[in-house]
Amino acid sequence: MSFLTGAPKNSWQPAMTVDTTTSDYWLNWRVTLCSIWIFASMVFASILITKYEGPRGSRNRRREEEKDSPGLLYEDEVWKPCLKTIHPGWLLGYRVVAFLILLLLLIMNVVVDGGELFYFYTQWTFTLITIYFGLGSVLSMYGCYQYHNKIGGNVIGNERQDIEYSSRRLSMNVESSTSSNIAKQVMENAEQSSRQIADFWGYVFQIIFQMNAGAVTLTDCVFWFILVPVLTIRGFSLNFWIINMHSINVVFLLGDTALNSLRFPWFRIGYFFLWTAVYVVFQWAVHACMSIWWPYPFLDLSSSFSPLWYSSVAVMHIPCYGIFVLVMKLKHHLLKKWFPHSYQCAG
Numbered sequence: 001m002s003f004l005t006g007a008p009k010n011s012w013q014p015a016m017t018v019d020t021t022t023s024d025y026w027l028n029w030r031v032t033l034c035s036i037w038i039f040a041s042m043v044f045a046s047i048l049i050t051k052y053e054g055p056r057g058s059r060n061r062r063r064e065e066e067k068d069s070p071g072l073l074y075e076d077e078v079w080k081p082c083l084k085t086i087h088p089g090w091l092l093g094y095r096v097v098a099f100l101i102l103l104l105l106l107i108m109n110v111v112v113d114g115g116e117l118f119y120f121y122t123q124w125t126f127t128l129i130t131i132y133f134g135l136g137s138v139l140s141m142y143g144c145y146q147y148h149n150k151i152g153g154n155v156i157g158n159e160r161q162d163i164e165y166s167s168r169r170l171s172m173n174v175e176s177s178t179s180s181n182i183a184k185q186v187m188e189n190a191e192q193s194s195r196q197i198a199d200f201w202g203y204v205f206q207i208i209f210q211m212n213a214g215a216v217t218l219t220d221c222v223f224w225f226i227l228v229p230v231l232t233i234r235g236f237s238l239n240f241w242i243i244n245m246h247s248i249n250v251v252f253l254l255g256d257t258a259l260n261s262l263r264f265p266w267f268r269i270g271y272f273f274l275w276t277a278v279y280v281v282f283q284w285a286v287h288a289c290m291s292i293w294w295p296y297p298f299l300d301l302s303s304s305f306s307p308l309w310y311s312s313v314a315v316m317h318i319p320c321y322g323i324f325v326l327v328m329k330l331k332h333h334l335l336k337k338w339f340p341h342s343y344q345c346a347g
Contacts, residue, residue, distance in 0.1 A: 017294070018302045020287040025302065033307035037314050042277045045270035052267040055197055070265040073198040073206050077261045078136075079143025082335060083342045088147050091259050092140035098252040099133035105248070106130055109241055119286075119295045121279050122223065122245055125215040128275075129249050132208045136256070139205055207271050209262050213324040214272035214317060216249050221320060222313075227296075257327065261345045264328040269321045276317065 018025065025031075053071045081091045106126060109117055117123045198206070223246045283299055286292070294300045298309035335343045 017300055019291045020301075021289070021291045026288065030304065030306050031301050034301060034310040037307070037310045038277050038280055041273045041314050041317075045273035045277070048267045048270035049274075052265070054203065070267060073202055073263065075196040075198045075202055076143065076146075077263065077346070078198060078202045078205050079140045080147075080261050080344070081259050082261050082331075082345045083339055084344055085339075085342045086259070088140060088144050091256075092137065092144055094255060094259060095133050095136040095140055098256065099130065099137050102126070102130040102133060102248070102252065105244060109245065112241060119283075119292075121215075121276070121295070122219050124275075124279055125212070125219050126245055126249055128208060129212045129216065129253060132205070132212055133252070133256070135201065135205050135208070139201065206262055207268060209260075210264060210268040211271045211275050212249075212253055213257075213264070214269065214321040215275055216253055217320040217323050218272075218276070218316060220246050220250055221316070222296075254327070257324075258331060263346055264325060266325065269317065272317055272321055273314075276313075 052069075055069050055072045079091065080088055109123075109126075118127075280299070283295070287294070298306070298313065300306065303309070332345060335345070
């Protein structure tokens with residue numbers, strides 16, 4: 001199946017195979033099976049999100065019970081670094097720089113190659129990660145403002161005095177060998193009870209972070225391990241823009257991951273599934289209305305192997321998301337080991 005052709009505008013460009021606007025193209029067993037894969041993944045994702053997202057029953061349950069919710073997110077987790085010794089301004093600076101570079105590259109890519117780039121899943125993901133750093137910059141600005149007021153205000157001083165007073169009262173009634181542990185627990189409980197649960201934009205930011213984690217991994221893995229070998233065999237060269245779009249995204253995301261305090265619960269893989277499903281449905285709608293080239297050969301429903309391709313890509317979501325889960329676990333393990341008194345992420 002010929003799906004690539006040389007073009008003066010780009011080093012390579014997908015080629016149209018068959019007319020996608022005819023009824024014969026859509027009314028067949030291949031489309032039926034692929035539709036089942038898409039629908040099943042969307043149902044699976046919706047069940048996960050409905051069951052676990054957010055601080056479940058936060059208005060009716062005690063704070064102690066809310067802590068067990070896998071979807072819980074505190075307000076300060078969206079802007080504070082993972083180490084207490086790092087000022088939030090460093091994370092803010094990183095996000096602002098990343099946002100400006102990604103936005104500039106996005107604009108330059110559109111200027112060079114035109115709006116047709118948004119047919120590609122890569123461009124969707126690149127836009128999503130740009131939005132992530134843009135929103136993250138705004139939230140970090142707000143967080144730095146809160147941090148400045150918290151450090152310089154009298155409220156924290158009064159809270160610390162109350163905590164220290166409670167600790168001294170406890171230490172007078174228990175043995176010296178256990179008093180320090182109890183005082184430490186009292187301080188941790190007091191700090192925990194004063195933390196606010198994240199608002200709408202905090203949860204949006206967290207969700208986009210985990211969507212990017214899966215989508216960036218999937219995009220780069222498919223490109224470097226599937227498309228690049230095919231392009232190399234067929235003699236097509238890769239230009240600067242193509243390589244750039246499939247490398248700098250993961251670099252910036254890993255840098256932010258190393259610095260931030262965001263959680264990474266498994267259930268938000270549902271958003272990753274929905275993100276890809278929406279892209280596929282969008283492609284189907286576009287091709288049903290006009291006969292144009294498919295951005296990726298494995299999306300073409302004219303092939304008898306299309307159900308296998310669709311199911312394989314769906315299954316790939318799990319290891320791609322799992323790779324980032326391992327990255328997060330490695331981060332927790334190493335930073336807890338290297339900075340035991342400064343690390344403040346929820347493992």
